[in-house]
Structure formats: C-alpha cells, structure tokens
Amino acid sequence: MTQQEFRTVQGGRIDRDRPLRFRFDGRDYTGYAGDTLASALLANGVHRTSTSIKLGRPRGIFAAGAEEPNALVQVEAPFPEPMLTATTVELYDGLVARGLGGQGRLATDPDPARYDAVHTHCDVLVVGAGPAGLAAASVAAASGARVVVVDDRSEPGGSLLGTREAKALDWVASVAADLHANPEVRLLTRTSAFGYYDDNYVVAVERRTNHLGASAPAHLSRERIWRIRARRVVLATGAHERSLAFDDNDRPGIMLAGAARTYVNRYGVLPGRRAVVLTTNDSAYAAALDLLDAGVAIAVIADLRPSVSPLWTERLADRGVEVLAGYGVERVVGEERVSSVVLAGGREFEADLLLVSGGWNPVGALYSQAGGKLRYDADLGSFVPDGCREAVAVAGSANGTYGLAGCLAEGTGAGRAAVEATGFAAGTGRELPAADESPVTPPAHTWVLPGDETVQFVDLQRDVTVAEIRRATGTGMRSVEHVKRYTTAGTAHDQGKTSGVLTSGVVAHLLGVDVGDLGTTTFRPPYAPVSFAALAGRDRGALHDPIRVTALHAWHQANGALFENVGQWQRPWYYPRDGEDLHAAVLRECRAAREGVATMDASTLGKIDVQGPDAAVLLDRLYTNLMSSLKVGSIRYGVMCRPDGMIFDDGTVIRLAEDRFLVTTTTGNAAGVLDWMEDFLQTEWPDLRVHCTSVTEQWATIALVGPRSREVLGTLAPDLAVDNDSFPFMTWRDTTVAGLAARVCRISFSGELAYELNVNWWDALALWEAVLAAGAPLGITTYGTETMHVLRAEKGYPIIGQDTDGTVTPQDLGMDWIVSKKKPDFIGKRSFARADTGRPDRKHLVGLLPDDGETLLPEGAHLVEMESLPEPPVPMLGHVTSSYHSAALGRPFALALIKGGRDRIGQRVYAPLGDVLVPVTITGPVLYDPEGKRRDG
Amino acid sequence: MMLIPCPWCGPREEAEFHYGGQAHVAYPSDPAALSDEEWARFLFFRDNPKGPFAERWNHSASCRRWFNVVRDTVTNEILAVYKVGAPRPVLA
Numbered sequence A: 001m002t003q004q005e006f007r008t009v010q011g012g013r014i015d016r017d018r019p020l021r022f023r024f025d026g027r028d029y030t031g032y033a034g035d036t037l038a039s040a041l042l043a044n045g046v047h048r049t050s051t052s053i054k055l056g057r058p059r060g061i062f063a064a065g066a067e068e069p070n071a072l073v074q075v076e077a078p079f080p081e082p083m084l085t086a087t088t089v090e091l092y093d094g095l096v097a098r099g100l101g102g103q104g105r106l107a108t109d110p111d112p113a114r115y116d117a118v119h120t121h122c123d124v125l126v127v128g129a130g131p132a133g134l135a136a137a138s139v140a141a142a143s144g145a146r147v148v149v150v151d152d153r154s155e156p157g158g159s160l161l162g163t164r165e166a167k168a169l170d171w172v173a174s175v176a177a178d179l180h181a182n183p184e185v186r187l188l189t190r191t192s193a194f195g196y197y198d199d200n201y202v203v204a205v206e207r208r209t210n211h212l213g214a215s216a217p218a219h220l221s222r223e224r225i226w227r228i229r230a231r232r233v234v235l236a237t238g239a240h241e242r243s244l245a246f247d248d249n250d251r252p253g254i255m256l257a258g259a260a261r262t263y264v265n266r267y268g269v270l271p272g273r274r275a276v277v278l279t280t281n282d283s284a285y286a287a288a289l290d291l292l293d294a295g296v297a298i299a300v301i302a303d304l305r306p307s308v309s310p311l312w313t314e315r316l317a318d319r320g321v322e323v324l325a326g327y328g329v330e331r332v333v334g335e336e337r338v339s340s341v342v343l344a345g346g347r348e349f350e351a352d353l354l355l356v357s358g359g360w361n362p363v364g365a366l367y368s369q370a371g372g373k374l375r376y377d378a379d380l381g382s383f384v385p386d387g388c389r390e391a392v393a394v395a396g397s398a399n400g401t402y403g404l405a406g407c408l409a410e411g412t413g414a415g416r417a418a419v420e421a422t423g424f425a426a427g428t429g430r431e432l433p434a435a436d437e438s439p440v441t442p443p444a445h446t447w448v449l450p451g452d453e454t455v456q457f458v459d460l461q462r463d464v465t466v467a468e469i470r471r472a473t474g475t476g477m478r479s480v481e482h483v484k485r486y487t488t489a490g491t492a493h494d495q496g497k498t499s500g501v502l503t504s505g506v507v508a509h510l511l512g513v514d515v516g517d518l519g520t521t522t523f524r525p526p527y528a529p530v531s532f533a534a535l536a537g538r539d540r541g542a543l544h545d546p547i548r549v550t551a552l553h554a555w556h557q558a559n560g561a562l563f564e565n566v567g568q569w570q571r572p573w574y575y576p577r578d579g580e581d582l583h584a585a586v587l588r589e590c591r592a593a594r595e596g597v598a599t600m601d602a603s604t605l606g607k608i609d610v611q612g613p614d615a616a617v618l619l620d621r622l623y624t625n626l627m628s629s630l631k632v633g634s635i636r637y638g639v640m641c642r643p644d645g646m647i648f649d650d651g652t653v654i655r656l657a658e659d660r661f662l663v664t665t666t667t668g669n670a671a672g673v674l675d676w677m678e679d680f681l682q683t684e685w686p687d688l689r690v691h692c693t694s695v696t697e698q699w700a701t702i703a704l705v706g707p708r709s710r711e712v713l714g715t716l717a718p719d720l721a722v723d724n725d726s727f728p729f730m731t732w733r734d735t736t737v738a739g740l741a742a743r744v745c746r747i748s749f750s751g752e753l754a755y756e757l758n759v760n761w762w763d764a765l766a767l768w769e770a771v772l773a774a775g776a777p778l779g780i781t782t783y784g785t786e787t788m789h790v791l792r793a794e795k796g797y798p799i800i801g802q803d804t805d806g807t808v809t810p811q812d813l814g815m816d817w818i819v820s821k822k823k824p825d826f827i828g829k830r831s832f833a834r835a836d837t838g839r840p841d842r843k844h845l846v847g848l849l850p851d852d853g854e855t856l857l858p859e860g861a862h863l864v865e866m867e868s869l870p871e872p873p874v875p876m877l878g879h880v881t882s883s884y885h886s887a888a889l890g891r892p893f894a895l896a897l898i899k900g901g902r903d904r905i906g907q908r909v910y911a912p913l914g915d916v917l918v919p920v921t922i923t924g925p926v927l928y929d930p931e932g933k934r935r936d937g
Numbered sequence B: 001m002m003l004i005p006c007p008w009c010g011p012r013e014e015a016e017f018h019y020g021g022q023a024h025v026a027y028p029s030d031p032a033a034l035s036d037e038e039w040a041r042f043l044f045f046r047d048n049p050k051g052p053f054a055e056r057w058n059h060s061a062s063c064r065r066w067f068n069v070v071r072d073t074v075t076n077e078i079l080a081v082y083k084v085g086a087p088r089p090v091l092a
C-alpha cells in the first residue's frame, strides 16, 4: 500500500480521520472520506488513468467534475458499473475500479439495487447550488414559496468549494442550514438535472447510496429520478473551463487550471510538484497563487495576451514567478507524464504539471434544451443565454457573469423575480458575503497555437484533432453540426462540455469566419449520463407493462396452460398433456373441436355496449354493411374501415333492443374501436344521441365448439330449446346456464356448430367448471389461441392485424359481400371507387398448399413467381400471413396475400427459404368444409 | 412533457392525452360528390407548418373529450385551446 505522497499537510474538505482503502488497476491505495476517486488517485501520484479510444495514447485526469473528458473508469466492486468519471465517483472503502479506454462493460449479473421515481411540483426550481443558485434560493425560500434546489455535487457551494473564500463558505453553510430547516424547501445534493423538457418539466437523477459502497442500506433506493414541474426555473449551472489546441495537449499531467485549484483547496491534494501555466485569461492567476500557497512551484506563467495587468505580474513577481506575456506552448515533453514544457521561442521549463485555461464556457446545456438561444459574447469569448420562451432565468457564471459579487447579485435578482412572478412577496435572504475582487482584463481569443495539427487535440475522449476538423472543413462542411457528425467531436459521454466551444472555435479559425456567426451545436438531453436502471425505476419485470388476465387465469395456470401475449392480455396458448409439444397438443385440440366438443376462454374479446336512439345510425355509418336492419335477437358479422377503405377492425354486432347493441372487437383493438366511435360522435356527428361503454371486463365469454356442443349446452341449459330451428345460427338467447344468468350466442369462429356463453365476470369459473363437468363424458377438451387460429384459418377467416396490415380492403379479402351497395355512405365507401382500390394486381387473400405436403412455411415468407432466383431486385408477389399444420387436412397449409391472387388459383409459386425455393400451389382461402355443412351440427 | 390545458379538467401532463392530427378537416358531407383528387386530398394531405398549428387532442386518460389546440410547432407553446366546433381563434 502506497503513502499519499501528494497530500497537503492540512486543509481541504476531507476527513483525515477516516482513511478509506481502494484498488485501482490492480494496485491498493488509501484516500480519505470526502475524496473523489480522482482526488485520491492524484494524492497517490497517479495521473494517468486510461488509454485513448482510437489512438491508444496515455490519458490522465484533466478536470475535477462532471465535465471530465478523460478519466473514465469501470467500477468492479462492490457493484459493477461501467463508464463513470473518476472525478464524480465519491471514494468509499473497498472501491475497486480500473481505467477505461473509452468503452465500458455491462454487468452480467442482475442489478440487485432498487431504483425509484418521485414527482414533484414547485414554485421555483433552482438548478445549481453555487453562489448564484444559493443566493436565488435564499431569497425565494424567504418568501414562503415552494422551492426545490438541485445540485450534482456532494455538498452545496459550487465553485466556492474549490476556493479558500472562508467568509463565502460560511455563508454557504448558513444558507444550506436555512434551506434544510424550511419545510417548503427541498435541497437535493448529489442530484443532476439532466433534462429540461416542455413547460418547465425538469428531470433529475439523485444518487442516494452510490457513495456508500457496500455499506449502503438495503431499504434505500440506490438512485431515484425526480420529475419536477416548476412554475419558474433559475439556472445557476456555472461554467466549465476549456482547453486550447496545442501540440501534445493531451498528455497526463496537463490539467485545467481551475481543476488544479479545486484539487488543492477542496481535497488537499497537490496535482504536481512544479507547474507551467498556460492561459488566455485572468482566472489562472488565482489558481497559480493557491497552488503556490499549497507548496507547488510555478515554473512560469505563459499568457497568450500581449500584455498582462501589472496587478497580476506584481503579485507573482513577489512570489518569484515569471510571467511571460504573448507566449504560448510550443511542445510538451513526456508521454506517460509531462516532464517539461517548451514555450514558443524554445525556452524549456522542467515541470510535472501543465495548467491550462483557454477561457470559460457558461453551462448552457439545460437552457438550450429548453429552447433557449445562445449568443456569442466576443468580450467573454463564449456563448451566453439570449432568450427563451420558457419561464426561466439564468444567473451567475452560467450567464457569463464571472465575479463572485456579480454572481451573488444576479442570483439574488433572479430569485426575487422568480418568486414575484409566482405571486409571492420576495423575502430577504441571508446577508451576502463581501467579495474582494480584482478588476478583470479581457481574455485573449485564441483557439489554436502554431504546431502539428495531427497531435493538437480538440475532443480528448473522441481523439479528435485539429487535423481531423480540417479534413471535415476541407470536404466543404461549413456547419458545426456537420463537423460534429463527421468527426464525432462532442459525442462522447461528456457531450463536449470542455471541448464543444473549442470545436466551434477551431472550425471558425480554419474557415476564417467569426465564431459567433458559426454558433454551437444543439444541446439535447441528457446533460450527464444516466443509467437505464434509474430511468426504469420500478417499472421492471412484471411491472414493466400492465398484464391483463381473465377470470379463469388461475384455472389455466393450475391446469398447465402455456400462455401467449395478445395485446396486454395473457391468453392460454395451448394445454400440453404428458410431454406433448405445441404441434402434438394443437393437433389433439383441433381434432376434439372438429370431431367432438372443445371449449375455450374467449373473455378477452373486446365488447362495447352501444346505446341510444341513434345507435343503429352510428353503426350503419361505421360498418361497411347494414346494421339497422338487424332484428332484436339476432347477430351480424361486420367490418369497419378507415376513410381510406382499409380494414380497421371486425367482429359481431348483437342487437339487444331497438336502441341497444353489443359490439365485439378484436382482442387487441378494443380500445381503438371505442376511441374511433367516440371521436366520430364528439367531432363529426355530435347530433347523434348515442353513448358507448366498454364492457369487456364485465362479461366473461366461453366458447363451446364442436359437433357435440349442442348436447353439452342442452344438459346445462334445460330452459333453452337448443334445436337448430328454435335457436338458429347468428341468434342469441338470454337463459340460465348451469344455474347462472347467461347470454348464449350461436356464433362460430371455426366453422363447427358452436356457442359463446356470456356470464358475469365473477361467474366465469362456476360456468367453466360446469361446462367441463357436463362435457366430461364426451371427452370435452380445452383449447387455446393456437388451435383457435388453426380452426379459423382452415375456414379462411382472416385475423385483422395478422392477415391484414392497414393496406387491405374487404374486397382484397374476397369479402365483397360485406360491403353494402345500398347505403348512401359509410366510412370508407368513397375509397372503393378510387383507381387504386380497383387495381387488378392488388394483393388478395388466398390459401397456399406446399407441394410436398410437409413443409410448414414461416409466416412472413415471401413468394416469387420463378423457380430460380434472378439477380436482385427480385419481383415479389406477396407474403405468407398465417401458416399452420392442419389435423383436418393432414398437412400444413397457409394463408397469403398475393398480387392478383384470386386469378392465380391453381398456379404454382415459390417461397424462398434459405437456399431452397419451396414450391407451393395457390388455392381459395377456404380449405375446410367449403360448403359450410358443419355449421348447424 | 407539455402541460396541456384541457378545457374540461385544467392543465394536465401530455402523457394523459392522445394526439389527433390537424383540426378543422371535416369529414366531407357528400363524399360521392367529390372527384378522386378532392377525396385523395381529404384522405392524404395535411398541413405541416413551422409555427402555429391548429390540431386535435383527446384527454384520453381522463375526461375522454376531444378539443382543439393551437400549438407552435417550433417551441411547443400552446397559443389557444378551444372546443370542438368552435372556429379557430384569431391570434394577435
């Protein structure tokens, strides 16, 4: 175990009484509570953390926060997590991690942690708890408004945490205490606001136990997503320092100047022993002075500006530090770590650290996501907010205001304006700390230094160099959006936080245009990486999507049914016996339905109760066939089309009374049909007096099918005359079945004699058991959806949504008979006169028989005309929509949509399956009992 | 996630609503009287403006009422909300 040789003797916001052990890249180290993985590594002299993704160059810790472009790590233990930045991983005892070359590895074990979500509403949301954000929150909270403050760090204070501003830090502590004590205020630390959506809807992720490692309490969710709807938002998201493009600017030991200042002040860590500073602006001088005080030697300060304020030169001269105005870096010596720095003109300075400040970028990501515009401020050399339609204000360095006094004043103003806009009288916040500040001289506007563009890096994580950007502009690209996509600059985990503006600057430099005219790329959520587990929250496993089950579900489970999902419903698929596979079970179930008696739970069928004096008028307008002529007591099959004439749904219509119908729909489309009816009633025909209600879950439905079904029904319903003349096909009767009030419909979806028994949902099990008991002497067999599909397909009955796809008319299905010629209009009628719906080569529904009598065609298989495939493109005739083994036919068969199919009956076509073309013969769609002799038993 | 002011329920989250496309596209009173081109225009042609757009929304997870909205398609700002059958309001 190594010592922490680069730890200061005292100072920092770490707890030196709580040493923590950790392992990085296989070596053991110690750090302190309050460290990040990055600060603990630096304390142990480790700069290099990874190898770059494309070029394999050594890379080190470059920043001190969420903007870190280089130091990606994979956490191995106690909980595996890929692609975190070492600068944001809080150190805990037992942490095991290793450096990553750009790509992480997902854990193979399921994530045992819990994730959660919270919805909240507030008057004012403040994003960022630095000086501006806390000033805003302090005023807003004092007004009595409901305030939420989120900040991604482990404690409030923002950039102040990286300084030695004792008075300001005392103020931070007082404001934080005020906010915690205020019942209307929620201060959330370790919480990153990552998405800003319409109408002030901000989404944040709170990391609750990540920093506790193995000691995280199991009852707490690991992370939770906050979905916050705010009347006003104050963005105090700060600024990120940026780098410059110069030769070998990616070497370990090169670090943003402000980051080095944070390591010294916040973590008590020396990022090196001897530093060269390269800067375009004043901020690096304050960093240099803090490093000097902590014991880091400053070899030289190279300032790109032709002259530097004597204020700084004198202060540094007092400390024996030379300031060279008008100087840049020519090259950097050392691959694994900086060993010396050569300035323009050739002077070489020995150093293990090169601090860079190329200027500051206000963090405009959330503002841009909100639709805010960004404007280039030539004095600041960065993009600043410039107007947004949302109720949002930007304060502090996020607004391009860099001094502490300015940030505090602007935050106070923004907080006051926000609460006043929500109807509160602004209160008085904590008294602001005095800020002693030096006058600022304008920064230099330099992006690229002279040198070898192939080793001048713009985006460190994506290994994008000035040379690559020149290649992009050389191809004629003039937009940063295009350059971004061509070079991938700004597309890594950090989304170009430190490199985005530099990319714009380099493009402008290469094109010789003004960076303000060029603009930036658009920012999109998420601002910072967020795990899928957090986004999923509790919506995992069984809770991922609602599952609907029928009243008989427990019975189906207890009796060995396998299930399939139909829409949100779980339906019995088949009931295997004694090790049967699907094929064997379905053949057995089909045989029972065709030869004896079988029964199925059909409760999932959509059911809509349509009532009112104009109910028949509505149905006449929606169905292609006439419904108003239906007699009470009778049932009619119907098809609904969209205005374009394509089939939308089908089902039966039962007339219960002159002014009342029960409409059934396909299982998956029940909600869609109800929506369809309500849409027309509300928006097109508000004069119709009709009401529609879903009764799908009020009625349980049991299908009783087969030549012997009448015997079973006769046993169960002694009051009902079941002979064919008394109870003909497509009629219904209210009666008592097995002692239960029931509605019995003579409907068949198999071609066999069949009934649908409808009872109250809560009576379903009693009826089902009675049916099974009554049918037992006849060998009654339960069947599932697979058998239902085979039986209906043998009869050529289409399933809407399986044999049709939104491009199929009733005529395409050979159902011309269902399209009324008498009605003046119905939805879709006009489209049947369009040239397109009359084309002779439209796809028709036909049957297919594989010539070998054995091959089961896969559903979706294409069909072609020729015996051997020509060069592509191969003309397609159509495709297989349904395909099954048939017990009744003793062979496999299929339904298909084929161009001009009805004119091709008897012809042979081919289904290319892998390397083989399977010959099949086209038939009519009805392959079983085409005369319909079995319907009446 | 837009906050949509349902005229019956008040402002509610976008996730409670169902989108219904362009408003004021009435089903023709006599489709048979239309030429193929006129009918195709009704079926297949809708406006796609950059800026204010009158469109239909249904509060499907609550009151289930259809209503009309004028929304700026650039900013998602809702400029007006009005009931079915009412004319599109004139906006300043």
Ligand SMILES: [Zn+2]
Binding pocket: B006, B007, B008, B009, B010, B059, B062, B063, B064, B065
């Ligand atoms: Zn509503």
